[in-house]
Amino acid sequence: MLRLLLLLFSVVTLAGSVIITQKQQVSIAQCPITYYTEKYTNVYTDVSNGRLMICFKGFYNPGKSNDCIQGPVIDKNQITFNIYQDNSLSSTIRQKLKLLTNDLKCYSYFSFLSEGRTTALKLYQFGTQTALGLQYSDYQQPGTGSTDYPRYAYTLVNNEQVHSVVASKAAVENYGDITGCRLNGFGMARNTVKSFPETCTTGSCSSAAVVTSTTCGDREYCDGKGSCKQRGLCTVTGPTVIDFRGQMNSVSDRCEYTLLQDQSTGFTLKANFLERRRRDVSFVDSVTLDFSQGADIQLLQGHRVLVGGSPVTLSGSVQTFNGVGLSKDQTGVTANISLGGASFSLFFDGTTAQIFIDVLAGHSYKGLCENSSSFSSSKLSSDSSCQQQYQEKVDNTVNCTAVTQQCNILKSPPFSSCNAVIDPQPYIAACTETLCKYPAVDGLRCQFLGAYAKACQKRQVNIENWETAAQCSSSTVMCPGRTCSDHEFCGQIDNSTATGCRCRAIFAAPYINSSSFGAPTVCQHNSASLTLVGCLLEQRGIDYSLLTLLDKTCKGQVDETTHLMTFNFTSDNCGTIVTTNNSQVIFTNAVTLKDKITRKDQAFIEFSCLYKKPEVNHVAFRIQDSPVVQTVVSGDWNHTVTMKAFADSMRTQMLDPSYQVQLNQKIWVELKSSGLDENLISTVTDSCWATNQPSSDSSQKYFLIQDGCANFDDQTVQVERNGDGTLNYFSFNMFKFTDESRDLYLHCKLQLCLKQEGNCIPPCSVQTKRRRRSAKYHQRDAAFLSMGWST
Numbered sequence: 001m002l003r004l005l006l007l008l009f010s011v012v013t014l015a016g017s018v019i020i021t022q023k024q025q026v027s028i029a030q031c032p033i034t035y036y037t038e039k040y041t042n043v044y045t046d047v048s049n050g051r052l053m054i055c056f057k058g059f060y061n062p063g064k065s066n067d068c069i070q071g072p073v074i075d076k077n078q079i080t081f082n083i084y085q086d087n088s089l090s091s092t093i094r095q096k097l098k099l100l101t102n103d104l105k106c107y108s109y110f111s112f113l114s115e116g117r118t119t120a121l122k123l124y125q126f127g128t129q130t131a132l133g134l135q136y137s138d139y140q141q142p143g144t145g146s147t148d149y150p151r152y153a154y155t156l157v158n159n160e161q162v163h164s165v166v167a168s169k170a171a172v173e174n175y176g177d178i179t180g181c182r183l184n185g186f187g188m189a190r191n192t193v194k195s196f197p198e199t200c201t202t203g204s205c206s207s208a209a210v211v212t213s214t215t216c217g218d219r220e221y222c223d224g225k226g227s228c229k230q231r232g233l234c235t236v237t238g239p240t241v242i243d244f245r246g247q248m249n250s251v252s253d254r255c256e257y258t259l260l261q262d263q264s265t266g267f268t269l270k271a272n273f274l275e276r277r278r279r280d281v282s283f284v285d286s287v288t289l290d291f292s293q294g295a296d297i298q299l300l301q302g303h304r305v306l307v308g309g310s311p312v313t314l315s316g317s318v319q320t321f322n323g324v325g326l327s328k329d330q331t332g333v334t335a336n337i338s339l340g341g342a343s344f345s346l347f348f349d350g351t352t353a354q355i356f357i358d359v360l361a362g363h364s365y366k367g368l369c370e371n372s373s374s375f376s377s378s379k380l381s382s383d384s385s386c387q388q389q390y391q392e393k394v395d396n397t398v399n400c401t402a403v404t405q406q407c408n409i410l411k412s413p414p415f416s417s418c419n420a421v422i423d424p425q426p427y428i429a430a431c432t433e434t435l436c437k438y439p440a441v442d443g444l445r446c447q448f449l450g451a452y453a454k455a456c457q458k459r460q461v462n463i464e465n466w467e468t469a470a471q472c473s474s475s476t477v478m479c480p481g482r483t484c485s486d487h488e489f490c491g492q493i494d495n496s497t498a499t500g501c502r503c504r505a506i507f508a509a510p511y512i513n514s515s516s517f518g519a520p521t522v523c524q525h526n527s528a529s530l531t532l533v534g535c536l537l538e539q540r541g542i543d544y545s546l547l548t549l550l551d552k553t554c555k556g557q558v559d560e561t562t563h564l565m566t567f568n569f570t571s572d573n574c575g576t577i578v579t580t581n582n583s584q585v586i587f588t589n590a591v592t593l594k595d596k597i598t599r600k601d602q603a604f605i606e607f608s609c610l611y612k613k614p615e616v617n618h619v620a621f622r623i624q625d626s627p628v629v630q631t632v633v634s635g636d637w638n639h640t641v642t643m644k645a646f647a648d649s650m651r652t653q654m655l656d657p658s659y660q661v662q663l664n665q666k667i668w669v670e671l672k673s674s675g676l677d678e679n680l681i682s683t684v685t686d687s688c689w690a691t692n693q694p695s696s697d698s699s700q701k702y703f704l705i706q707d708g709c710a711n712f713d714d715q716t717v718q719v720e721r722n723g724d725g726t727l728n729y730f731s732f733n734m735f736k737f738t739d740e741s742r743d744l745y746l747h748c749k750l751q752l753c754l755k756q757e758g759n760c761i762p763p764c765s766v767q768t769k770r771r772r773r774s775a776k777y778h779q780r781d782a783a784f785l786s787m788g789w790s791t
């Protein structure tokens with residue numbers, strides 16, 4: 001009872017007691033406290049699970065970060081609050097809490113009924129230091145089932161418990177020192193140490209409430225499990241990027257990305273990604289070192305290097321370009337770069353790029369190697385085509401369970417000897433993620449294992465004989481002596497170990513869809529050309545250097561850069577078969593494998609050119625304009641017809657408008673076509689007649705040639721050449737119409753005749769005058785030409 005009296009009366013009140021409800025904001029500005037380094041001048045009383053909550057940043061809300069003291073159970077909606085300016089307990093408390101160095105100044109007092117006992121919770125202010133007191137009375141309130149078990153109070157910082165104070169015996173006040181420190185938002189008691197494994201931070205709060213912390217060094221990163229790992233190793237293999245922090249992510253498009261950018265020097269290391277066998281998986285394809293000044297250095301497929309766009313030949317010894325040491329061995333190309341005091345090296349073998357930072361020199365970098373999640377800020381390509389995503393069918397040959405087992409070998413010997421130095425998990429994840437989607441061909445499985453082994457080697461851990469243990473042959477040289485073009489990549493052919501240039505999936509898709517090996521045949525006049533795509537043939541195991549046309553001596557021409565193969569042929573070479581029907585002329589040829597009968601079905605590509613049959617328009621010209629050259633376009637046949645008259649049989653002395661033709665003088669008329677394939681087509685002079693009017697239909701007509709043959713009644717007419725080529729001529733003696741007309745017009749009808757149909761020469765004989773028209777040529781195909789003479 002004595003102690004209870006002490007509790008109630010031995011104090012000097014500052015403001016006079018107030019009754020507050022469970023939920024109320026109360027000012028403690030007259031006795032502010034420092035609560036784990038935060039100074040508070042208000043409290044917010046509240047109840048949670050029936051227990052009193054005294055919070056400092058606002059009312060208690062379990063979803064909101066707050067600093068609170070969680071008191072004991074509260075019975076009624078009533079708290080007596082007061083602030084006391086009293087230091088009488090100073091030495092009592094400081095005897096219990098040895099770290100308190102200041103004197104007690106004042107305290108805030110909260111009294112309430114807790115399970116039938118009056119309970120007091122006090123916040124003692126010792127200047128910048130703070131103590132929490134808790135006590136319950138030994139007086140049992142009448143009519144309550146009072147209990148005499150301990151009451152607890154807990155301090156919470158950001159909702160996490162730091163201290164607890166227990167009043168274990170009635171009428172005895174217990175104290176806790178709640179001065180403390182804060183680290184990463186967590187509260188800490190004085191003279192304690194706390195570790196944060198996610199960030200590898202360890203902090204200690206000293207007796208003077210000063211916090212000190214240690215975390216990973218400049219050249220280290222935290223593995224999220226409390227260990228600091230060495231920083232500065234970035235692996236890009238296939239679609240995956242394992243950044244300096246060991247975080248793995250995959251590139252899902254075919255764009256160019258920044259791997260590393262040093263803003264202070266302007267240096268950027270870029271990687272371009274492209275698809276291979278599947279349109280939905282991309283692989284690192286080339287790496288570019290872009291200097292703010294000086295030529296770019298590009299490391300390409302097939303261990304090729306371009307400096308400023310020009311190829312350079314590298315050997316085992318280091319050559320310096322633009323301050324970069326470049327060298328090459330059978331495994332790949334290495335570049336050593338020193339910039340602004342930082343130095344690092346880059347290795348690229350066509351499938352894996354690894355960046356090792358030797359000296360950071362305080363530079364900070366951006367890009368996928370710094371943060372493999374930063375795809376959007378690291379993307380360099382602005383065109384949208386590289387971002388297009390494709391849906392591909394799931395590859396049923398992939399057994400994800402088996403693949404995962406194979407990738408997990410990185411946790412077993414001999415790889416496990418490196419596990420402590422380099423976490424195998426991101427490499428296993430890269431391997432599994434890729435190979436569960438993409439077939440384990442083209443050495444892909446070993447590529448992931450090799451990337452881990454190479455990373456270990458850089459950390460001075462040599463994994464002995466990993467190739468043997470993992471059944472990876474280290475000696476396989478991919479595509480020896482070959483340079484695949486931009487639409488190709490070097491890969492396995494069939495299931496064999498042989499490698500060759502295969503088509504990239506997006507390039508090949510339209511050809512595969514149409515089951516073709518190349519572009520449609522291009523037909524022109526009497527020639528045609530066919531272009532085949534080398535990689536489509538190669539990935540089917542066809543050695544395209546052996547391909548020929550039907551005539552085995554006709555080989556294709558291969559473009560060394562694009563690997564496109566072109567076959568040219570005309571109607572009369574390379575074994576071309578020419579057929580015709582009423583409306584069309586068809587050239588047919590085929591590409592076939594030389595001397596490889598067994599594979600003939602695979603490589604036999606038949607193709608045709610279809611042409612409309614010749615059809616010639618009427619043209620007319622007069623001798624006054626002689627010689628006149630006219631272009632005749634008829635369907636596919638574009639040719640020039642010339643009609644000339646000569647005074648001599650050798651056809652050297654041409655009759656021009658000034659020439660005076662004498663009556664009965666013998667003249668020669670030549671009809672010549674050019675632009676036609678003479679091997680295929682002949683011109684036939686079907687008929688020639690004279691009129692005294694410009695119109696060919698005038699009533700006065702005198703025939704010199706009819707149905708391809710000379711007018712038998714006019715002995716002067718001689719058809720000297722007709723139908724065996726594209727040049728025809730005939731002769732006749734000049735005459736005059738009897739009606740005194742001054743002009744004479746000569747009209748000829750020419751027609752084109754396909755030689756393959758048979759003989760185009762009209763069969764004329766003395767006996768058969770007025771022959772029926774030859775079945776081989778037709779009136780409607782005729783060209784109609786006229787020539788006139790003025791007298």
Ligand SMILES: *[C@@H]1O[C@H](CO)[C@@H](O)[C@H](O)[C@H]1NC(C)=O
Pocket residue numbers: 318325326327334335336345358
């Ligand atoms: C690159 O630098 C590393 C470390 O400085 C060195 O071990 C390596 O031999 C160098 N390689 C070349 C090709 O310069």
Ligand SMILES: *[C@@H]1O[C@H](CO)[C@@H](O)[C@H](O)[C@H]1NC(C)=O
Pocket residue numbers: 371372373374375
């Ligand atoms: C990495 O980048 C992502 C996306 O930009 C970002 O959300 C994340 O916080 C970054 N991580 C680090 C460690 O900077």
Ligand SMILES: *[C@@H]1O[C@H](CO)[C@@H](O)[C@H](O)[C@H]1NC(C)=O
Pocket residue numbers: 399400401402405
């Ligand atoms: C996948 O591989 C696992 C382990 O090698 C094997 O047990 C399972 O039968 C395979 N599944 C199929 C569908 O082949």
Ligand SMILES: *[C@@H]1O[C@H](CO)[C@@H](O)[C@H](O)[C@H]1NC(C)=O
Pocket residue numbers: 494495
């Ligand atoms: C390649 O292997 C697959 C599956 O093992 C098989 O179905 C296919 O016929 C093989 N192809 C060749 C050309 O051997």
Ligand SMILES: *[C@@H]1O[C@H](CO)[C@@H](O)[C@H](O)[C@H]1NC(C)=O
Pocket residue numbers: 509510513514
């Ligand atoms: C294949 O060709 C057809 C018809 O030309 C077209 O409709 C289809 O979209 C094509 N498919 C692909 C995958 O290109």
Ligand SMILES: *[C@@H]1O[C@H](CO)[C@@H](O)[C@H](O)[C@H]1NC(C)=O
Pocket residue numbers: 529557566567568
């Ligand atoms: C084949 O024909 C194409 C198109 O007419 C031409 O460009 C090319 O030079 C020709 N090639 C050969 C080898 O004749």
Ligand SMILES: *[C@@H]1O[C@H](CO)[C@@H](O)[C@H](O)[C@H]1NC(C)=O
Pocket residue numbers: 581582583584610
């Ligand atoms: C001629 O060939 C074309 C193309 O092959 C075809 O459409 C047409 O029906 C053929 N005509 C005859 C009479 O065979």
Ligand SMILES: *[C@@H]1O[C@H](CO)[C@@H](O)[C@H](O)[C@H]1NC(C)=O
Pocket residue numbers: 631633638639
């Ligand atoms: C016919 O040939 C001439 C001369 O070569 C050319 O100018 C013209 O465009 C050609 N016409 C057609 C329809 O091919």
